[in-house]
Every structure is written in C-alpha cells, then in structure tokens.
Amino acid sequence: MARTRVRFAPSPTGPLHMGGVRTALYNYLFAKQRGGDFIIRIEDTDSHRFVPGAEEYIIEALRWCGIIPDEGVDMSTGKVVETPSEKHPHAPYRQSQRRAIYREYAERLVRDGWAYYAFDTPEELDARRKEAEASKQTFIYNHITRTELRNSLTLPPQETARLLEETTGWTVRFKMPQDRVVAMDDLIRGHIEVNTDTLDDKVLWKRADELPTYHLANIVDDHLMEITEVIRGEEWLPSLPLHYLLYEAFGWTGSMPRFAHLSLLLKPDGKGKLSKRDGDRLGFPVFPLKWVNADGEVSRGYREDGYFPEAFVNMLAFLGWNPGDDRELFSLPELVEAFSLERVIRSGARFNAEKAKWYNKEYLRMKPASELAGMLEPVLAGEGISLPRDYVEKAVETVRDRATFVQDLYTAAPYLYQAPSEYIQKDVDKFWKEENVEMAGDVAAFIGEGNVSSQAIEDYIRSREWPMGKVMNTIRLALAGSASGLGIAEILSVIGPAEAARRFTAAREALG
RNA sequence: GCUGGGUUCGUAUAACGGUUAGUACUCAAGAUUCUCAAUCUUGCAAUAGGAGUUCGAUUCUCCUACCCAGUACCA
Numbered sequence: 215m216a217r218t219r220v221r222f223a224p225s226p227t228g229p230l231h232m233g234g235v236r237t238a239l240y241n242y243l244f245a246k247q248r249g250g251d252f253i254i255r256i257e258d259t260d261s262h263r264f265v266p267g268a269e270e271y272i273i274e275a276l277r278w279c280g281i282i283p284d285e286g287v288d289m290s291t292g293k294v295v296e297t298p299s300e301k302h303p304h305a306p307y308r309q310s311q312r313r314a315i316y317r318e319y320a321e322r323l324v325r326d327g328w329a330y331y332a333f334d335t336p337e338e339l340d341a342r343r344k345e346a347e348a349s350k351q352t353f354i355y356n357h358i359t360r361t362e363l364r365n366s367l368t369l370p371p372q373e374t375a376r377l378l379e380e381t382t383g384w385t386v387r388f389k390m391p392q393d394r395v396v397a398m399d400d401l402i403r404g405h406i407e408v409n410t411d412t413l414d415d416k417v418l419w420k421r422a423d424e425l426p427t428y429h430l431a432n433i434v435d436d437h438l439m440e441i442t443e444v445i446r447g448e449e450w451l452p453s454l455p456l457h458y459l460l461y462e463a464f465g466w467t468g469s470m471p472r473f474a475h476l477s478l479l480l481k482p483d484g485k486g487k488l489s490k491r492d493g494d495r496l497g498f499p500v501f502p503l504k505w506v507n508a509d510g511e512v513s514r515g516y517r518e519d520g521y522f523p524e525a526f527v528n529m530l531a532f533l534g535w536n537p538g539d540d541r542e543l544f545s546l547p548e549l550v551e552a553f554s555l556e557r558v559i560r561s562g563a564r565f566n567a568e569k570a571k572w573y574n575k576e577y578l579r580m581k582p583a584s585e586l587a588g589m590l591e592p593v594l595a596g597e598g599i600s601l602p603r604d605y606v607e608k609a610v611e612t613v614r615d616r617a618t619f620v621q622d623l624y625t626a627a628p629y630l631y632q633a634p635s636e637y638i639q640k641d642v643d644k645f646w647k648e649e650n651v652e653m654a655g656d657v658a659a660f661i662g663e664g665n666v667s668s669q670a671i672e673d674y675i676r677s678r679e680w681p682m683g684k685v686m687n688t689i690r691l692a693l694a695g696s697a698s699g700l701g702i703a704e705i706l707s708v709i710g711p712a713e714a715a716r717r718f719t720a721a722r723e724a725l726g
Numbered sequence: 727g728c729u730g731g732g733u734u735c736g737u738a739u740a741a742c743g744g745u746u747a748g749u750a751c752u753c754a755a756g757a758u759u760c761u762c763a764a765u766c767u768u769g770c771a772a773u774a775g776g777a778g779u780u781c782g783a784u785u786c787u788c789c790u791a792c793c794c795a796g797u798a799c800c801a
Contacts, residue, residue: 223801224801225800225801227800227801257801258801259800259801260799260800260801262800263800263801332799334799335799336798336799339798339799340798343798350727351727351728352727352728352797354728354797383799384799385799387799400731403731403732406730406731408729408730409729412728412729412730412797413729413797414797416798417798417799419799420799421799422799423799425799427798427799427800427801428800428801429801432801447795448731448732448794448795448796449794449795449796449801450795450796450801451730451731451795451796452729452730452731452795452796452797453796454730455730475731477731477732477794477795478794478795480793480794482737483736485793485794486793486794487794487795532738532739532750533738534738536738536739536740538740539740539749540740540748540749540750542749542750542751559738559739560731560732560733561731561732561733561793561794562731562732562733562793562794562795563737563738563739564737564738565737565738566736566737566738566751566752568737568751568752569737569738569750569751569752571751572750572751572752573751613763614764615763615764615765616762616763616764626763641761668760671760672760675760681760682760683760683761684760685760686760686761687760687761689760690760690761690762696761696762697760697761697762698761698762698763699761699762699763700761700762700763701759701760701761701762702760702761703760
C-alpha cells in the first residue's frame with residue numbers, strides 16, 4: 215500500500231484560526247499514526263488577498279503546537295521550501311511559484327473537451343447575477359447559460375483564437391457534464407451523491423494573473439504530491455463532486471485520494487461559525503498566537519494568554535473527536551496513537567472557553583514545579599521580583615492548585631513572593647482589632663520561634679482557648695494583606711518564620 | 727431560493743436495535759478547613775417534532791422544523 219501522505223494547505227490571507235489548527239492537527243495525527251508524511255502547501259493563488267506575515271504566522275503557530283511538517287517547510291529555517299531536494303521533492307510548495315505547471319493542465323482539459331475558454335468579463339457576469347436576482351433567481355454558469363455567453367463553445371474558432379491572442383481577461387472554465395450523478399465517499403460522512411445539474415462551470419484558470427483557482431491547483435498538486443487522503447474543512451464538501459470530476463477528467467481516478475470533511479467550529483453562543491468577533495466579545499482567543507493586522511488591530515492568542523500548547527492541542531483534538539472512552543487528557547503522541555477518522559464527529563462543535571481553561575489547569579497540575587518556576591520567572595521579573603529558583607519552585611508547588619495559567623502562580627498568591635504593600639480594608643475592619651492583634655502577636659512570636667507546622671500553631675491556639683478563625687485570619691491579614699488566601703502553614707512553608715515575623719511587625723506599624 | 731451536510735443534558739460527547747440514556751466542563755448543595763481556593767460527595771439537566779419498519783428505535787427509513795456550508799475570475 216502507498217505511503218500515507220496528507221497535506222495541510224492554508225491560504226496566507228491572515229492568521230490561522232483555531233479551526234484551521236484543528237484541521238492541521240487531524241491531518242498530522244492521521245499521518246503520524248500511519249507512519250506517513252504531513253505536508254504543508256501554501257495556497258496563495260489569490261494575489262489580491264495575500265497578507266504579509268500570514269505564512270510565517272501559520273508556520274510558527276503549528277510549530278508552537280508541535281505540529282511539525284515532514285515536507286514543504288524547512289523547520290530549521292521556518293521557511294516554505296522553494297527548490298526541490300531529497301526531503302522536499304515536490305518543491306516549490308507555494309502555489310504562486312508553481313503557476314507554470316497549472317496552465318498546461320488547464321489546456322489539457324480544454325483539449326480533451328472537459329473545459330473551455332470563457333471571455334465574459336466580471337462586469338458582464340455581475341450584471342447577469344443582478345438580473346437574475348431581481349427576478350428571485352440565481353444565475354449560474356452551467357450547461358444552459360453557457361450556450362448564450364461569450365466562450366469558446368459559442369464563438370467561432372477564429373474569434374476564440376483572436377481573443378486568446380489579443381485579450382488577457384479570459385478564463386478557463388470546467389464544462390460541467392449534464393445530468394450525471396456523481397457518487398462520492400467521504401471517510402467521515404459516508405456515501406454522498408450529487409447530480410451535476412445542480413453544479414456550475416467553475417473557473418479553473420485566470421489569465422489575468424496567470425494563476426489557477428483553488429479547484430485546479432488543488433487537484434493538480436494533490437496528484438503531483440501523491441497525496442493519499444485529503445482531510446479538510448466542511449466548506450469544501452459542496453465542491454467535492456467537481457473535484458471527483460476533475461480527477462476523472464485528468465484520468466487520475468485510480469490514484470485519487472480519499473476525502474474526509476471536517477465539521478466547522480461553531481461560536482459558543484447563538485448561531486454561526488466561530489469568528490474573530492466572538493473572541494473579542496466573549497473574551498477568549500480565537501487564534502493560536504497573537505496577531506496584529508495592518509491597521510494595528512490586535513487579536514489575542516492562546517500562547518500569549520498563557521495556555522500551554524499541550525493543553526490547547528488536547529482541547530482542540532476533543533472538539534469533534536473522542537477516543538470512545540472517558541479519557542480526556544492526551545499528549546500529542548498519545549493523540550497520534552488514539553486518533554481515528556471514524557470517531558470524528560459529523561456535526562459542528564461549539565467552542566467552550568471554560569473547557570479550554572480546564573484543560574490548561576489540568577496540564578498546569580501535571581507539570582514539574584521546576585518547569586513552572588522557569589516559566590514564572592519572567593512574570594516575576596515583570597513585577598520587579600527576583601528570587602532563587604528553589605524558592606520559586608517551593609512557592610509554585612504551594613499555589614499550583616489554585617492556578618489555571620502560569621501567571622496565576624503569581625497573582626493567586628503574590629504574597630509568597632513579596633511582602634504585602636497594602637491590606638484589604640474590608641478585612642482590616644473585620645479582623646484588625648486590638649484583642650485579635652494581641653492574640654495574633656502572641657502566636658506570631660510563637661511562629662517566630664520556628665513553629666511553622668499547622669499542627670503546632672493550631673495546638674498552641676487551642677491551648678490558649680482562643681478563637682481559631684479570628685486569630686488565623688488576623689495573622690493571614692498581616693502576612694498576606696488579606697484574610698483569604700493560602701493556609702498559614704502553607705504561607706510559612708514558603709516565606710519562613712523570620713519573614714513572617716517581619717511582616718507581622720510591618721503590619722502593626724501600618725495598621726496600628 | 728436551490729444543492730449538500732447536520733441535530734443526545736447549557737456545552738463537548740458516550741451508548742452491537744434491548745442501559746435506571748453514561749462521562750467531562752459549567753452550575754447548585756453538602757463534607758472538609760483558620761479564610762479563599764483545591765479536593766471529595768451529591769444534585770440539576772438531553773435523545774428537535776411527527777410518521778413508519780420492528781417484539782423493541784437515541785440508533786434504520788421518510789416528512790417537517792431548525793442549524794451549518796456552498797451557490798465568486800476567494801480559498
């Protein structure tokens with residue numbers, strides 16, 4: 215059997231949406247599970263929509279996720295490969311650099327009667343569409359309308375030749391067969407049949423910019439690159455019959471890849487697919503990495519928001535797939551092992567930001583304290599704090615259960631890293647009373663003698679028959695600046711008795 | 727409109743045609759605790775509607791409703 219080869223073929227028209235990352239991920243998982251190749255190909259056949267930086271963004275985003283291509287991009291340089299080599303035999307992998315290839319195939323289709331030259335201008339076509347719309351109809355360029363439009367089927371051969379020679383505005387259109395049922399099989403959706411009469415004569419090649427459209431480039435490249443499975447978004451399902459017919463037209467049916475169409479990611483509330491707007495509106499990232507567009511508009515990214523790539527990938531994998539049992543935590547290698555297209559859900563998946571956070575929290579709990587400490591250090595540095603690594607590790611171990619993101623390791627208990635500079639007024643009013651302070655001071659002195667265990671402190675307070683809550687909260691207020699937070703013993707285990715004594719003294723000075 | 731796809735708790739999902747329709751997130755209550763979290767326990771909550779096939783339908787078929795996509799010289 216042929217080696218599995220799949221491709222992720224993004225269009226560099228902007229930052230890669232998380233739905234796109236999921237498509238790339240499923241392709242990657244499928245390929246790796248079968249010991250095959252995951253290829254990246256840049257589909258930049260729309261010169262008007264090209265966005266500078268988008269290609270680099272896509273590659274970096276996938277790299278962050280751990281989705282490393284085998285072919286198409288040289289990961290040591292992060293660049294799309296432009297010249298063929300042993301590792302990248304099908305270069306260039308950017309369609310705009312393959313334009314010479316496509317024209318030949320477009321012409322072959324015309325020669326074989328599967329396509330024709332069309333000379334209608336966009337304006338003419340627009341007018342026809344408006345006209346049809348006015349009478350509540352839809353204009354489609356098909357076997358009926360093509361007989362009355364300006365193309366090589368209706369024009370005399372000399373006229374066609376002249377127009378091809380003298381004008382540049384023409385296109386090559388697919389000559390959609392009449393009344394044929396195209397029977398297709400989708401790895402996820404099963405058997406689908408469509409009558410060609412409902413389809414139109416798609417443009418395959420644009421003379422104006424010497425480039426193919428998606429449909430032609432896609433089929434030609436998938437064939438040339440020996441792609442075995444095409445795993446892509448659901449938005450392509452309607453053009454699948456055209457693609458089947460194109461394979462037939464080229465005589466490549468025998469080596470046609472198998473297709474799998476993934477459902478779309480839907481917005482968390484309301485209707486429609488997940489969009490950038492939803493992220494802004496509901497406060498979660500829609501993109502893997504931060505992106506700043508040409509107008510300076512910033513879109514937040516999972517990476518910058520503090521998500522671990524493992525958590526992001528795990529969450530994404532489960533949006534439309536599950537292993538069939540109750541397990542939810544999977545590393546990338548484990549996903550490779552467990553993944554199957556058969557278990558991919560057909561219906562659209564609504565994105566749930568809460569679940570995304572839950573995943574992050576789970577990963578944060580699993581990570582070694584040393585690693586977390588390393589990630590936390592830049593956060594602390596931003597606060598002007600510099601502490602020994604083992605101190606930070608100890609603090610991390612103490613707060614990790616109340617954190618979702620790395621930055622929470624600081625914000626959930628800043629007092630582990632520095633003495634409180636202010637005290638919550640509400641708690642001061644409630645606890646900082648003379649008798650409490652007196653009892654707390656006594657206990658603070660006891661702690662200062664090195665008694666830092668929860669057991670010792672509680673026994674001491676009980677032996678005096680003091681109210682546990684009042685005393686403890688008063689001490690916490692002095693140590694942490696707030697009556698709520700980590701347990702006293704936990705705080706002490708990090709800051710130590712000497713620092714605790716200092717903080718109590720400082721609180722006395724500040725609060726009286 | 728037309729064509730195609732889809733529809734199980736609020737969300738993500740599980741369930742050889744036979745289950746008290748399970749799990750996770752969220753939410754609520756309780757336990758625990760020096761507070762807040764965390765944790766543990768419990769709870770709330772679903773097969774879109776209607777026909778049909780069948781001894782039996784979440785599961786198969788059809789109809790309706792709703793949702794999504796496509797309907798570009800965009801991908």
